[in-house]
Amino acid sequence: MIRINAKSAPEEIQLMARVKSGFKNIEIQLINKEVAKEEYDITKKMIEEDKIDISVVHTPLVQTETGKIEISLNQILKDSYYKMLCDTIEYAEFISKIENKRIKVVIHERYSKEIWMENNFLIEKIGPMLKAILDKNPHVDLVLENISAFDGDRFRTVFYMSDVSYTVGVLNEIIPNRIYTLMDTCHMMMSIEAFSRITNGIKITNWDEQFKQANDGVKMNMMHLNNIHDNGLGDDHGVPFYSDNEEDLNKLKEIMQAYEKYTDCEITVEVREDSYTGPLYNAIETVKSLRKLGYEVEI
Numbered sequence: 001m002i003r004i005n006a007k008s009a010p011e012e013i014q015l016m017a018r019v020k021s022g023f024k025n026i027e028i029q030l031i032n033k034e035v036a037k038e039e040y041d042i043t044k045k046m047i048e049e050d051k052i053d054i055s056v057v058h059t060p061l062v063q064t065e066t067g068k069i070e071i072s073l074n075q076i077l078k079d080s081y082y083k084m085l086c087d088t089i090e091y092a093e094f095i096s097k098i099e100n101k102r103i104k105v106v107i108h109e110r111y112s113k114e115i116w117m118e119n120n121f122l123i124e125k126i127g128p129m130l131k132a133i134l135d136k137n138p139h140v141d142l143v144l145e146n147i148s149a150f151d152g153d154r155f156r157t158v159f160y161m162s163d164v165s166y167t168v169g170v171l172n173e174i175i176p177n178r179i180y181t182l183m184d185t186c187h188m189m190m191s192i193e194a195f196s197r198i199t200n201g202i203k204i205t206n207w208d209e210q211f212k213q214a215n216d217g218v219k220m221n222m223m224h225l226n227n228i229h230d231n232g233l234g235d236d237h238g239v240p241f242y243s244d245n246e247e248d249l250n251k252l253k254e255i256m257q258a259y260e261k262y263t264d265c266e267i268t269v270e271v272r273e274d275s276y277t278g279p280l281y282n283a284i285e286t287v288k289s290l291r292k293l294g295y296e297v298e299i
Contacts, residue, residue, distance in 0.1 A: 003266040004222060004290070004297045005056060006283050010039040012046070013277045019051050021280040023299045026052045027106075027268040030060035033084055035091045043091075047098050054099065056143075056222065057092045058106040060084055072108040073144060073167065076129060077121070086133045089140050096139035104222055106182060109144040112159070113166040122167060127174035136177050143182040143222040144168055148190035159191050160205065161213035169217045171193035180221030181214045184270070185255055189228045220263045224270040225286065227251065240271045240282035241289040252289055 006023035008014045009031045018026060028043075046052045061068045062084070075081040085107065092103040116122050134140065146164050164181050171179045188210055195204045214220040227239045227248060240249040271282040290297055 001298045002264075002290075002295060004287060004299045005268040006280055006299070007058070007268055007270050009276070010035070010043050012042045012257065015042070015046055015052055017277050018280060021284060023280065023283070024051070024053050025266075025299055026054045027056035027058060027270075028054055029042060029058045030091070033062065033080075033089050037293070040091070040094060043095060044098060047095070054095050054103065055101070056104045056268060057088055057095070059088045059108075070108050072110040072147070073126060074111050074121075074288060076107075077125060082129060089133050091136050092140045093137035102139050102141055104141050104143050104180075106143050106145055108147050109164050109167055110147050111167070112163045116167060116170070122170045125188065127171055130171065130179070131175045134175055139274050141221070142179045144179065145184050145222075145224065146191075146295055147184075148187040159195075161188075161210045162216065165213055165216045165218065166296040174198075176214060182222040182224065183210065183214050183220060184224040184226070184281070186226035186228050186270070188226070193228070196229070208256050208261065211258040211262040215262045219265075221265050223263075223265055223267045225255070225267050226270045227286075239287045240269075242285055243289040243292050247291060249293065250286055253293055256290070256293065256295065 003025055005025040005027040006018045006021070006029045007029050008018050010028050015026070018024075025037075032039075043054070047054065059071050061070055064082075071081050071084060076085050085105075088105055092105050096103045130142065135144070144164050144167055146161055150165075161181065161183060168179050168181050192203060192205060211220070227241050229239050241252040243249070269283045269286045271286055273280055273282050285298060287297060
């Protein structure tokens with residue numbers, strides 16, 4: 001049985017929309033720089049009422065001059081971003097004490113192995129900073145998420161899951177058994193598609209290779225399952241796998257075959273919705289596709 005989460009902000013109207021759509025398992029997406037008292041209160045209330053079961057918290061979406069971004073590991077060298085990560089981890093520890101289990105915190109990884117090797121910041125700065133906050137919150141683990149190699153404006157240095165696994169491996173030398181990899185399938189598809197477009201159709205990698213890399217040394221502990229249309233930018237980002245679309249089903253089948261070979265981690269269906277306060281049509285559709293392929297899932 002595969003645990004499947006729906007994603008929600010820590011707001012009652014959004015959380016109840018997940019419950020009404022049949023989801024109890026939740027990944028929280030923080031939407032403010034600091035978790036408010038009201039968000040703590042509604043989280044506690046809905047857990048104690050047995051309406052939701054939270055296993056993952058995603059670091060916040062942050063408003064910048066160019067739009068909203070999700071913070072990345074390298075950014076915690078700035079005090080304001082480190083404070084946001086610490087606040088997220090403290091909220092996750094709060095949840096862990098109510099639910100009596102470990103909670104994962106998601107943060108993006110946008111640096112390649114080569115960049116980290118050049119500056120040695122993982123060992124000298126990032127590692128000690130993470131150890132300081134994780135030591136204070138012993139029931140929280142970090143999962144590092146791959147981002148896409150292309151964001152519409154520029155190419156980034158990170159591409160393969162081996163980049164994320166390198167970071168995780170180095171950090172595990174400082175904080176053993178607390179930091180793991182997370183594969184986002186939409187971000188990986190965007191990277192593969194971007195490379196294909198600049199190389200006249202060359203497919204530089206495949207799902208088996210990327211899942212193998214994600215489990216190199218430290219076992220992969222989380223997956224964001226989502227699809228792309230076209231190049232994956234804008235409204236083509238984070239779309240569902242449609243149960244009546246043969247191409248989508250074949251794509252999902254390839255992903256899940258590699259998933260089964262290398263991991264058994266929980267999955268968050270991280271897809272766009274027309275409304276985040278109404279029925280989760282796209283998340284439901286992706287779950288329907290998984291079931292159509294024969295997977296037993298718990299939502």
